[in-house]
Amino acid sequence: MAGAEEAPLHGSADALDPGQAPAEGKGAAVLGGRQDDQPVGRALQAAAALPGGGLPRLPRPEPPADVSRRRAGGRAGSGRLREETPVRGGADRLQLDRPAQIHHRGPAQGHPNPLPEAQTPADRSGADRPLPPDRLSDDPRDEPPLHRLVPRGEAQMKKRLQVLVAFDIGVIKPRGYGYEEEFKGPAFATERDVLRAIRDNGWEARTVGIHNDIRVLIEEVAERRPDVIFNLVEVFDNKTYLDKNVAAILEMLGIPYTGASSEALFLCNNKGLFKKVLRYHRLRGPRFQTFMRGHRVWLPKVLTLPCVVKPLCEEASRGISEASVVDNEAAFIERVRFLHEQMNSDAIAEEYVEGRELYVTVLGADRLVVFPPREFKFGKRPEDEPRIATYKAKWDEGYRKRWGIDSVSAGKLPNGAWERVQETCKRAYRALNLRSYARFDIRLTPSGQVVILEPNVNPCLAEEDEVGLAALKGGLPYDRLIRRIVSLALTRGGPAKKRRRAA
Known part of the structure; x- marks a missing residue:
């Protein structure tokens, strides 16, 4: 590129997360801040062992905003x-x-x-x-x-595709909570629009909100076995830099998901x-x-x-x-x-x-x-x-x-x-x-x-x-844009993709 020689690199870019290293004894807080009788490790193994694989990963790096509708x-x-x-x-x-x-x-x-x-x-x-x-x-x-x-992804879509919409939320809600009231506000415009487009495409959609406990997502996947996860998580425990960590967990579980990979987020x-x-x-x-x-x-x-x-x-x-x-x-x-x-x-x-x-x-x-x-x-x-x-x-x-x-x-x-x-x-x-x-x-x-x-x-x-x-x-x-994004996820997906091809 012309003039590229005029822009040499200077300085280091070695910083990782902007937060401090966790203090001793706080490791469990990253995955929810509590220690239950079922450790997260066993929950991950259980979800990954399912025929459907596990979870997807997190996308959007931008927060909800109420700016001119x-x-x-x-x-x-x-x-x-x-x-x-x-x-x-x-x-x-x-x-x-x-x-x-x-x-x-x-x-x-x-x-x-x-x-x-x-x-x-x-x-x-x-x-x-x-x-x-x-x-x-x-x-x-x-x-x-x-x-x-994309032909491959389109060929893989079932008539009633099971889509799980994962997103971040600032408070803890029980699994199965509908979020109807929250989705009426401008702060959840993306979640509302994506959910509507998924249903308009004829697919079955469920939602799961994540605050500071990744187990709610693991449990939802273990029980429902979605075909693909539409990943809208960009914050975990009020920390934006943990989106890549959640994405890495989802990648371990193997279910196709939309959005950037953990390495791209990092x-x-x-x-x-x-x-x-x-x-x-x-x-x-x-x-x-x-x-x-x-x-x-x-x-x-x-x-x-x-x-x-x-x-x-x-x-x-x-x-x-x-x-x-x-x-x-x-x-x-x-x-x-x-x-x-x-x-x-x-x-x-x-x-x-x-x-x-x-x-x-x-x-x-x-x-x-x-x-x-x-x-x-x-x-x-x-x-x-x-x-x-x-x-x-x-x-x-x-x-x-x-x-x-x-x-x-x-x-x-x-x-x-x-x-x-x-x-x-x-x-x-x-x-x-x-x-x-x-x-x-x-x-x-x-x-x-x-x-x-x-x-x-x-x-x-x-x-x-x-x-x-x-x-x-x-x-x-818009509906076709969402369909295309889901198709791309299925094209590169894991175990769920293989199930559909076998079917």
Whole structure:
């Protein structure tokens, strides 16, 4: 990628979980905080021994939100590349037009010699078939047609598929609790919409809410033996970084499940780690430096101010505010120390990238679909100041209305930009070994460069959130989107998949 040599990696990304190591005697708390007469180990073995296997794993890394009748998921990230000069006006600053279609079909651009692991099938064949954003490829070497499902997964679906919807909840509820009242509120928009779509597809659906005891999920699987689990768990015991641990348990049990794998959650929830992987595959991202708690804090000479200082392992823009953008050494050091001392979090500082903030959804496994982009509009925020998607900009409805902030279907992009965006996101998806679905937060710079800010490996799936709206814009209605996600889970599934084939 042109200019990649200007973005060397600096600093370590060795931080694991943002929480402290558990104190002696607290090991049981991770799995529920109590010791019953049936240990968790025996429960896991019992569930895994069933003909149906065990459990699935957890997806979405974004929390429920009540923002303009939907849960806007996403992460903030920004940065200005060193050689660029922001453009005021012209084609790069076109006004957003909701129904606008993007018709540019210029050649895709990227690194002339991408590493094999990051190449798309089109890369490897030498073909270059960029897609307009309002349809999907029908090239058998690349993407599947839009209006059909992955054949293997579709063939495996029974007439009455048994689907268990697993999600996180802030309080303990008994197994079998219906959650009808909770699902009426905006905080559970994703759970409500997914459950409705599953039933509209003719499948049988049950729900299980998880707070701080994984045994409720194990017991549900042992008793009901679902064919697939639709995994919407993103928090365990009020800790976002434990989603990967729950996912790992589900993987041990062997039942197909939707969403990202435990290794993808571990990798992509650590901003320093995924940036190193993308850099290895020659994909552009902002320069960065990580700062671990208990170590010296300084302003590295390799970073150009302004920078954005964020928690290393948080999600949904937690810990990101206007104060996160720093333009001098004193503010830089102060913000890093604030995250260390007040949020008990390791920190990452990355250069601010000027440009349009786009959210791009990718769906698939071996063959990928890229849906039309969404755009985060900063409204009345001054254009001559750094503009980032802060926590308040995403989740505070009053703040959003006051500043005219919204997320909409992206307006017209510069000639050839959409092709570069598609190619970059597909390469990143494969480089990070993602599956099922993901959403990339990117910046399209005034000079046309595509800069990856963050991958959201399990973004919100409410019908009127970014993924659902992008899929609809691309011609895939919500019910069929959910059907496609379930199909992908069955395609790669474990024992349950073998049962269906045998049947």
